[in-house]
Amino acid sequence: MFIKYFLIISSVTFFVLFCFDALSYADGITLVGSKQGQSVGFIDIDGDGIDDEIIGAPYANLHLKSGAILVYMGNTYGRFFPRPFVLLSDDDNYGFSFKNIGDTDGDGREDFAVGAINGGGPDVSLSGSVIVYKGYKGSKKIISKLSGEGAMDKFGFFISAGDLNGDGKRDLIVGAPFNTNDPSIYQGGAVYVYLAPYFTSKIAIYASSINKGLGWSAEAGDINGDNIDD
């Protein structure tokens, strides 16, 4: 029994290490107080046909960086490998949000997005950021890096996805609950839509006196039955 279990673990370990040149165990990471589980999702990250579990740990301490995305590899027994691997890290509080956005570029692999609520962009720091990744095997490939408009916007507080223009590709929806677009509506929040497959230009919906409190959460769905998500 022990030998059988050992062989299963070993084969999974070898397979994972073989597939990810830069992937390492989460041994060098401090997970105490990391809010591991702030975001959760599933995606077949290594392309073996089995979903792997993604866990965000946005306050993890990793080589002077704050936040990481961990992956627990799924196996053919319907279980997940007990030790996490560090999949990715980037801007501050990376992993606060995660979303499998489906295969947006038609290459047969699911793509995904990760939010870092205290990340920054080229024009403003601490606005929050979201990185959209192409589903990959081996080296990571970034489709687009997005950021908020103002410091402390908490852009990336949530990420959702849905096909909002009916082209069959899921588009990205990002919340920034502390955005202030109108000084009279302080931190009223904003929601942004980025269309697939490039996720560059945005459509912004800002808080008004009617819809104050935008950006905390959202889900796309077809409300009026026209087969286009609302």
Ligand SMILES: [Ca+2]
């Ligand atoms: Ca897998």
Ligand SMILES: [Ca+2]
């Ligand atoms: Ca893809």
Ligand SMILES: [Ca+2]
């Ligand atoms: Ca679309």
